[in-house]
Amino acid sequence: MANDKVVLLDFWPSAFGMRARIALAEKGVQYEYKEENLLDKSDLLLKSNPIHKKIPVLLHNGKPICESLNIVLYIDETWSDKFWADYVDKKIYECGTRIWKNKGEAHEAAKKEFIEILKVLEGELVEKRFFGGETFGFVDVSLIPFGCWFYSYETCGNFSAEEECPKLMAWVKRCMEKESVSKTLPNPLKIYEFVCFLKKRYVSKFHHLSTKLHLILTSKPVHHKIPVFIHNGKPISESLIINFQYFDETWRGTSPLMPAQRPLQQGGSHVLGRQTSLTR
Ligand SMILES: N[C@@H](CCC(=O)N[C@@H](CS)C(=O)NCC(=O)O)C(=O)O
Numbered sequence: 001m002a003n004d005k006v007v008l009l010d011f012w013p014s015a016f017g018m019r020a021r022i023a024l025a026e027k028g029v030q031y032e033y034k035e036e037n038l039l040d041k042s043d044l045l046l047k048s049n050p051i052h053k054k055i056p057v058l059l060h061n062g063k064p065i066c067e068s069l070n071i072v073l074y075i076d077e078t079w080s081d082k083f084w085a086d087y088v089d090k091k092i093y094e095c096g097t098r099i100w101k102n103k104g105e106a107h108e109a110a111k112k113e114f115i116e117i118l119k120v121l122e123g124e125l126v127e128k129r130f131f132g133g134e135t136f137g138f139v140d141v142s143l144i145p146f147g148c149w150f151y152s153y154e155t156c157g158n159f160s161a162e163e164e165c166p167k168l169m170a171w172v173k174r175c176m177e178k179e180s181v182s183k184t185l186p187n188p189l190k191i192y193e194f195v196c197f198l199k200k201r202y203v204s205k206f207h208h209l210s211t212k213l214h215l216i217l218t219s220k221p222v223h224h225k226i227p228v229f230i231h232n233g234k235p236i237s238e239s240l241i242i243n244f245q246y247f248d249e250t251w252r253g254t255s256p257l258m259p260a261q262r263p264l265q266q267g268g269s270h271v272l273g274r275q276t277s278l279t280r
Contacts, residue, residue: 006031007059009045011038016068017056023072027079084124084131085142091117092146100156100199111157115164122168129174136178144181147172151188152195 010017048064058065098110131139
């Protein structure tokens with residue numbers, strides 16, 4: 001699909017041509033637009049539509065498709081794959097991850113959404129053997145790798161994909177009959193083991209962050225804002241100026257961060273900005 005050469009022979013005011021342009025745009029197909037002079041038709045047009053000699057003509061890898069309605073149908077059939085492969089890409093992984101990462105309401109919402117996504121895909125499959133029809137195609141290739149992740153999503157989400165989407169699950173089994181698939185997909189139990197590992201890591205990272213957050217909140221109860229600098233357990237907060245002063249005072253002898261120590265000499269206040277404005 002990515003290496004497809006798509007050319008549209010067209011003429012800008014043509015409503016028939018516009019049909020083709022809209023359909024191509026809807027499917028996100030990249031194509032070369034060739035404006036025809038209908039008073040002096042190109043050889044390419046005459047060769048591509050020898051009977052009617054009319055635009056629009058769609059050339060797909062050199063093959064001409066004539067008649068705007070034919071073109072729209074052709075576009076719809078040929079590039080529907082891209083739409084569904086994009087759908088798989090954007091939905092399945094992201095939503096599935098939310099199932100195992102989250103708890104409570106977010107977890108429930110992800111699970112509900114995931115089941116809906118599966119149902120939409122099942123609706124597209126209808127009674128077909130594969131998403132591409134009789135043969136295993138592009139959408140099948142993009143979706144089937146998640147087949148071995150389904151067990152993890154089901155286990156973490158506590159639902160049965162078989163009960164929710166029996167046709168889709170039958171499709172998974174059908175795909176598994178293909179050697180290319182069965183040899184590539186790992187055992188779903190191994191994937192589940194891996195998900196448990198990820199989950200543990202995620203939870204401990206989250207725990208670490210929440211401990212950090214707790215430290216920030218208890219160290220700086222007024223503003224609850226970062227940054228808070230903690231030196232040997234002592235929280236240093238407020239303005240950047242104070243922080244810089246603290247650094248400069250504490251690590252004297254190293255390069256100063258503050259340009260001059262003038263306000264410190266005026267009564268020893270450490271609040272630089274306020275001191276200068278009050279004494280004015
Ligand atoms: N039924 C055709 C109609 C296309 C058509 O009428 N095209 C006109 C331009 S809008 C054309 O190429 N006219 C040139 C001619 O008839 O010589 C379609 O749907 O594609």
